[in-house]
Amino acid sequence: MTEILSNQQIHRFADLRKAEMMNLLKVIAKYSETGEGCDVGLEFMALMDNVISTMGWKKGEIPSAGFDALMDGIISKHEIDIRDGKRERMDMMDILLRISEDKTSDLKLTKADIKGLFLDLFLGSTEETSVALQWALAELLNHPKALKKLQDEIDTTVGLKRLVEESDIPNLPYLRAVIKETLRLHPSLPLVFRKCREDSKINGFPIAKNSRIAINLYATNRDPKVWEDAAEFEPERFLINAINTIGLADEEDMKGQNFSYVPFGGGRRGCPGANLATSALHITLAALIQCFHWKIKGAEKVNMEEGAGFSVPMAHPLVCYPISRVNLSDILLIN
Numbered sequence: 001m002t003e004i005l006s007n008q009q010i011h012r013f014a015d016l017r018k019a020e021m022m023n024l025l026k027v028i029a030k031y032s033e034t035g036e037g038c039d040v041g042l043e044f045m046a047l048m049d050n051v052i053s054t055m056g057w058k059k060g061e062i063p064s065a066g067f068d069a070l071m072d073g074i075i076s077k078h079e080i081d082i083r084d085g086k087r088e089r090m091d092m093m094d095i096l097l098r099i100s101e102d103k104t105s106d107l108k109l110t111k112a113d114i115k116g117l118f119l120d121l122f123l124g125s126t127e128e129t130s131v132a133l134q135w136a137l138a139e140l141l142n143h144p145k146a147l148k149k150l151q152d153e154i155d156t157t158v159g160l161k162r163l164v165e166e167s168d169i170p171n172l173p174y175l176r177a178v179i180k181e182t183l184r185l186h187p188s189l190p191l192v193f194r195k196c197r198e199d200s201k202i203n204g205f206p207i208a209k210n211s212r213i214a215i216n217l218y219a220t221n222r223d224p225k226v227w228e229d230a231a232e233f234e235p236e237r238f239l240i241n242a243i244n245t246i247g248l249a250d251e252e253d254m255k256g257q258n259f260s261y262v263p264f265g266g267g268r269r270g271c272p273g274a275n276l277a278t279s280a281l282h283i284t285l286a287a288l289i290q291c292f293h294w295k296i297k298g299a300e301k302v303n304m305e306e307g308a309g310f311s312v313p314m315a316h317p318l319v320c321y322p323i324s325r326v327n328l329s330d331i332l333l334i335n
């Protein structure tokens, strides 16, 4: 997982992610033209599915079949291409096949393991990332000042003549604060599990060796002892120069070093997709805010009720009405 989701691997596929994002913008522009309501959750889910599959195996290699048959087909195609020296750039499948064929590797990876890994990737990544994106947009719609501040930041830093790029993200501190604050209030994996390796005590409670414990990130993220106005959406709390309640510098906030805020878990079992997830969250939200105004269906405020499900999704699908604020075809051509 660490190898297939390494920074280098993520970087290698930046162009394909960008192409997927442009497709999303074109789809959303259609809603803007027709005036139809857009169920953004469905579109975000499709985006993440496409991002993972383009990084997982070459596009166009997806036959319509069940998951098992689909994976068998992709594996054999890769094996033939590798044998014939036809692979142009190593995707995740190439890396896993290389490991599985390496007789000297300590890790004995079978074909079933590879299928399991991809299943894990799909189940774990598309839902969590698209749920987080929906919450981010919903929070912004309910906080017009924050939305305006973000739009102003993007307009000033990037402008309206070219599409925001991954390389702009370091220059968009408010965007990063919005994503952090979204993951604080809406951690898309709110429970993290560990096994105690030795007898220990937490807050005076004895925990026997081998006990399974669940760490409730949802609760720590809203702990009033740590967070001022804990239930409020206030991205400013994550800005470097603001009074940062958890006392961490901007770039360290996501790394799991401070137990008050660990949106991606931490340690060896921490989320291996954190870098991919944060770059997808940043760039997609930035592009949606740069290219469109967003209106809510019917009510003035989005209903923020939480639904059932492991990733704590929104109870009601977020249906909104995008209105283009740039000339999308020009912007996409320039990029």
Ligand code: HEM
Pocket (backbone or CB within 6 Å): 001, 005, 052, 120, 121, 124, 125, 126, 128, 129, 132, 183, 187, 188, 189, 192, 193, 262, 263, 264, 265, 266, 267, 268, 269, 270, 271, 272, 273, 274, 276, 277
């Ligand atoms: C907003 C998006 C995401 C959030 C909030 C999130 C959060 C988490 C958290 C909290 C864990 C448990 C960490 C721990 O136990 O310490 C986890 C595990 C995991 N995540 Fe993510 N994740 C996200 C997106 C992704 C993406 C995009 C991928 C893959 C492309 C991914 C792959 C995984 C995998 C494979 C594990 C299991 C790691 C293991 O058990 O060793 N996640 N994630």
